[in-house]
Structure formats: C-alpha cells, structure tokens
Amino acid sequence: MGRRVAIVGAGMTKFVRRAKETGKELAFYAAKAALDSCGAKLRDIDAVVLGSAPDTFDGVHMKGEYLSCGAGAFGKPYLRCYVGGGTGVFAVAVGWYYIASGIFDTCLVVCEEKMSSYQPHPQGAFLTIFDHTTERPLGPNLLWIFALEMQRYMQTYGIKKEEIALVAVKNKKNALDHPAAQIAAEITVEDVLNSEVLCYPVQRLDVSPVSDGACAIVMTNEYLARRFTDKPVWVSGVGWCLDTAYWTNRDLAYPRYVEEAARMAYKMAGIRDPRREIDVAEPYDPFDYKELHHLEGLMLCGRGEAPQLLVDGKTQRDGELPVCPSGGLLGVGNPIAAAGLMKVIEIFWQLRGEADKRQIAKKAKRGVAQAWGDLMQVGTVVVLEI
Amino acid sequence: MKNFFATPLSEEDFKKKNFCFETWIGNCFYAWDCGVAIGKYLEGLKKGKIIGVKCPKCERIMVPPRIFCEWCFVLIEDFVELKDTGRINTFSISYISWDVKKLEKPQIPAVIEIDGASPGYGILHLISEVDPKEVKIGMRVKAVWKDEKEREGKITDIKYFKPY
C-alpha cells in the first residue's frame, strides 16, 4: 500500500450562510487552525491539496490558483482536485497519494467553499451542471435530480417519508453540540412532514442549506506523525469511483458507485465485514434520504434496510453504529467541498476522543467518512483508524 | 480549545451596505458542437423521431445516442429509430423554478424509459396534461410534439410526454 499515512491535525471555520470573509480568508483560517492544532508551521508542509467545488459559485475561473495563497501553497507543489460534491473526502485521498508515493512527507489538505457569492440564489448555479443540449433547455432545477432519486429509492424499497424524516431530526439535533453548526435545531418528524414541498417528495426540512466555510487537515507519513501528535489517526483505506454520466440510463435506487468506492477502501484497509468492523460512520447527507441511501452503498446494512437501523435507534450517538454524530450537512451546513472534509475531521476527533459533547458512547477504533457528488455519480470513501 | 471562526452576514447587511462588496456580471457565452451522435439525435427530433444507438458487442440499445459504448468501449455506428412512447422510471413534482422562484403551475420532471431501447434506458423530460397526484412510476406516456414547422432540432421539440 506504499507508506502509511496519518492525519495529525485538523481545523475548520464556522459554517455560515454568508461570510464576510473572502474565499482566500476562509481557506487561511481553516489552514491556520489545522496547523496550530498540531503545532506545525507552514515550512513543515511539503505540498498542498485544495478541494473546492464549482467555480460558478464564486464567479472565479481558475479558482484553484485564486485560493492557493490562502491555502498556504505559495512556492509549494499544489493541485486542486475536483469531483463535484465528493471533493471534500476525495481531497484526503489525494493527500494520501501525495504521501504514500514517497515523494512528499507532509501535506496540508484544505477544502473551501463560498457559495453565497452567486446572486440571486446559489442554487441557480446548478443549472449549468446539466447536459447543455439534452437537459438544460428543459430548465432543470438541482432539486429535480434528488427528488427523482428519492422517489425511486422510496418506491423500490417501500420506504415511508416518516422514516426518512427521522434522519433530519437526528442530525439537526446532533448538530446542536457542534460549535461550527449553521442550522442546528430541535425539530420533530411532523415539522419535516409539514414543511413546504419544494420538489415532491423533497420538502424544505429535507434539504441542507447553502453555506460558506472551510476545513483543513495536516497529513504526514508514519515517521513524522509522532512529532506532531501523540494520537495520529491512520488513513487505512481510500476509494473513489465515478459512474457513467448517462444518469437517465441508471437505476437510481442504489448507489453502486458508493459500493465500488467502499470496496476499494475496505480492501485497502483489510476490512471484510464492514458492519462489524466499522465503529462510526459519516456518510454524506445533503438530503436526509441520502444518509440512508449511502449507508446501504457503504455496505453497512442490506439494500433497503437502512431505515430500520434508524428506527431502531442504532444510529444514534449511543447506538451500536453511530451515524453522523457531527450533525452532518443537515445540521452543520453544506459548503460543498468543506462539508466532506468536515466529516473526515469529525471521525478524526471521534477516534481521538476529542469530539467534546458529540463524543459517541462506544470506544471507536475505526470510522468511515464518505462523500458523493456530480449527477448521482461519484462516491469517495476514506477509512480511518487509530 | 478549538476555535471556529467566520463572520456571518445577513440580507439586511447587504441592503444597508454595512460592508464593502464588488459585483460582476459574467460575459461567458458558448456554442457547443453537437457532433455525430447528438447531431443525429437532434435531426431526428426535428423530424418527430427519437433516435437511439445499438452497440455491436453487447447489443444494448441506448438513448441518448453516443458513438461509443461506455461498457464495451467499442465504436458504435448503428443508429436505430425508437418509438416516441415509454414508461416512467421515476418522477417528481417541482413547485420552484431553477432560480428558486415559486411556480404557478408545478412542473413534473421524469425519467422516461423509451420503448425500443434496452430496459432502464431513458431520457429526462417533462410530463403534462395530467393531475400531478395521478402520476405513478410505471405509467405509460407518449410524446407530444411541437408542430412540424416549429421544430428546431432541440430537445424542446418534444413539448412534454402525456399519459396514454
């Protein structure tokens, strides 16, 4: 597998609807927080990775170069990786191959998103993700694609809206304990079911918000890890997979691309029975049903069985498989790329016992973070262990 | 002690200009070449037909057309005419537009598996002439075309699909 790679430090900004700070400044605050958390200096960093999703939000072309100074990349090897929403977790995979190759010993991974710049509403920027000839002329809305998938998932497995709403309730409640959270709240299943129907069956409280924010982590090889921390968290497996762009030719009920990515990561990590060997999970939850959809893709339960785990309380913080103890995107916020890295950072803190009020009850040794992106297309998975 | 920092702003702040900001209206226009496959697709739409392709190796019939089979990675040269009917694979009912404005009449986007193509192969389009509450997965629909002289060789030459 090449050299062993560890995460030794992490930092993030608060997630807000609209930040005064520019993208560069957000990236800087997160990068500085990550370096400070483990006593590292910028000169200790050999290379930098940036993850940031669509340029259209900021209205800045070549966004990677624009943000490079805030990410600490001046004079250093630097790449910006991009797989849509999967970028946050994928950037960790890039950091992994930087170090596992043996060429770099340390690296800084920064993920930043400033969605609020786009006027009048950032969601409008998503119009341009659709195929310019066969889809855009129909005026598609980003919500369409989620609603189509949610519908298919619910129908195929006979899942009720009440079961899915439990995810929104759980995550927004979990986020009350996350100091960086944007929309933590105590809500009920009735609140979700009574909220405005945006694009049936998607309702307002099923959706994560538009946000600005940034996160960063410091990664090193195994020889340097203990110079920066007593408790390095090892990146034991990474995986990514991109499905075909022809999403109307696929059955959206099951995210096979998440399964492929998970298989790659589990194989690397030597995991044969994920349900038993994974202690805590942070699947990507931009919409509540997505958490369930991805739990199945991560093979943490059978197809169509995720709602039962939720209903039985097994995915609560004191359950046997805590899921999204951070509060996820539904509670903390969704600055696309930064949200994925926030999940990785949550697993990092949970494994080290540093998650403060969000600490899960059981002793966790291994966790998995996953992100999703594009047109229901990409799965990116990272397995961490301590 | 962890420190989480960012300065939140509100709509009020923007309206009252409590801080400095810059605005820019982009000038980015593109004209995309359709190429061989989508070119034939659009020509077909102008004639009131839906065109698909057949892979010589796996024999799958696919729509929208492409000159490569993404699974076998071989060249496709066989274009086939498909029917303009199909069944709904999945659908939704949208009450807001792409730029987050409320719609007076909801839109019904759907993935429609086209008759003549392999199972599961569909296109994105809209459903109309039906009460949204009646729409079901598996429902059979037929394309409603624009008048021949109004057709331009675009996906909007099909106005929408309706149940039949």
Added chain:
Amino acid sequence: MKRRVCIVGIGMTPLKPLSEEVSYKEMMFEAAVKAYEDCGINPRKDVDTFVCCSEDYIEGTSIFDEYVPDQIGGALKQVHTITSDGLFGVCAAILQLLTEEFKVAVVEAHAKASNILTPEGVHMCALDPIYTRPLNVNPIFIAGLEYNSFLFNYPFTQTDCAEVVVKNKKNALKNPYAAYGANLSVEDVLNSFPVAYPLTELEVSPYADGACVIVLAREEVAKDLKKKPIYIDGFSFIQGSPNLEVRSWEYPRATEEAAKRAYKMAGISNPNKEIDFCEIDDTYSYKEIQNALALNCQDIIINPSGGSLGMGYIYEGTGLMRLIMAVLQLRGEAGSFQIKINNELPKKALVQSWRGLPTENSCVLILNRE
C-alpha cells in the same frame, strides 16, 4: 527516483481551429482509442486510475468532471479531475502509480476553444474579483506587463522574441498535428496588430481544438506492452502567487523552482549538456525565452514541434500536447519533423508547462529513452 514510471501510450487528435463535426466527447474518444491502440490495452480491464484535466469555465458546464468517464473507458472506475494543465495531471498520475496501489494510469485533457464565443469574458473571470476585475481591462494586459518588464531587465529585444514566433511557426509547417504553421518574417510579426504593448497579435498563440490522452504504467508492467516505454526521470510542479501585486514580472520564478527540483530528482546538473531538446511553454513569444532562461536550457533545440505558437493553444490540453510531441521525438516517430542529435535519436527531453494568465505556476517533466 528508484522505482520508475513510464509513458507507454499516446494518442491525440490533430489540432484544428474548428472541429464542428465532432462533439468534445467524440474528440476525447478518438484520442483515447488512439492511445489504447498505441499500447495495446483495454481500458475496461487494464487501467486502474484515470485523471482528467479540465476547468468548468472553459467547458461552459459546471462540475464538468461528470462528463468525462464514458468516452475514455472510465465508467464506474477510478476517475477524478485535476483542475490544471495536463502536465500537472500527469504528475498526479505519477504520484498514484508510485504508491504501488495502481499499475496503469491514464491522463486526458482537451479543449474546444472554438466553442467559447467570449474567450476574453471567460478569462476576465480568472482575475481577482476585488482588486483586478473592476479595472475592466482585457486580461492579456498581464502578458504585456510581463513582456515589457522582461525586455527592460534582460538583454533581449522584441526582435529576439519575434524570431521565436518565426521559428515555431516554421517548425509547425512540418508537423501534421499543427494547425497554424506559416512562413513569416520578423517584420510580419512586429507589424501585426498590437494587442497589449509591446505584445502583437502574432506573438500570441492562436486558439485550437484538440484532445490528448496519455497512458502511463509502472516499469514492471510497461516492458510487456507494445512499444518501448519512455521513462520519467524527474517531475515537479510548483505554485507561485495568484496576486499580481506581488508577482515577479520579468522572471518566471515558479519555473526555476520546479526545474531545480526536477533536475535534482533526475540527477541532472547541466541541462544544456545533458538534455537533447525541450518542449516548453511558448503561449506568448517572450515566454519561450523566459522559460529557457529559468530552465537553464537556452543552448538546446527548443520546441521542434512548433509549440503553441505553431500548433495552436488548447488550454488545459497544452501540457499533454507538448508531452506527446516530446515522446514522438524520443521514439523516432515524429516523421517529417523528427530531430536527430549527431545522427541519432534524441535520448533525454524536458517538457514544461504553465497554466496561462493570470496564474504563476509551472510543471516540469524529464523524459529518458533509456
């Protein structure tokens, strides 16, 4: 570098000013088929990881990485995008191969410059929105500032730079992949339309359409494939500053730093003597001379393919295009534009790339036939 990575397959579409008969997917498919034929592999079975290089604003589609996997054989496989020049993507692929988790990697980049109706409008969006864009000047002014500063600080004249244009466009006449070969004189160049003083129109490389695909493999896999592999002895990529205000206008410091690291990796101390030829960035005429100085390779053959000035500028595809031209030379497959060193095929080459205005960065690769 102890374990070596090699280039085993190359494929590209000849550059053209317009390519209306094919969509970008079909252009990528053509380049991919050629590359896989070149090394005799089946992407569905033999390729472990794919890296694509693209930028949303250049394609006119957000999250463009959605649309790449199918036409290069990457559907439901490990595919990701690096938003940078193709050569940086090659570095990402090399890093992945060195982890020993992957054996074969594919890198792809393309551009359909003809599909962008407002290239200056798109380019404006790359300028800092607070400090630079409000000035509302065509971004090419940055090249003008660099050029002016370079001529002031170094013993070169505009005529020297115009001669670069003449040389490259002449070389391109022999290159069947090139779109803009021409027989020009220095006067033609200096008298052409002034774009951003002192830069003239013919000193700017013209836009083109084209797609490039490269297949890389680890040494132990490469030796079983169709053609003799070309080894990568050294690679490096460096980021400068995006802020114009702190830029080094007259000298490409990112190129110098990248070169230093790549030479160290490859064990090269005197590039002018140890390297046979180079394919380096010549997006603007003065850039070729600037880069040659920073790379310390002014005395060797530069851009025998005609560079971007002669072949055409394909945005992100530029780095891969240079790499393919260099590989053709080393393999002895360059045909009408083949160079020989002392009647033998060249042995070592340098390839360098830059992302274009308004960025400050550079990527350097050292190739070896043995």
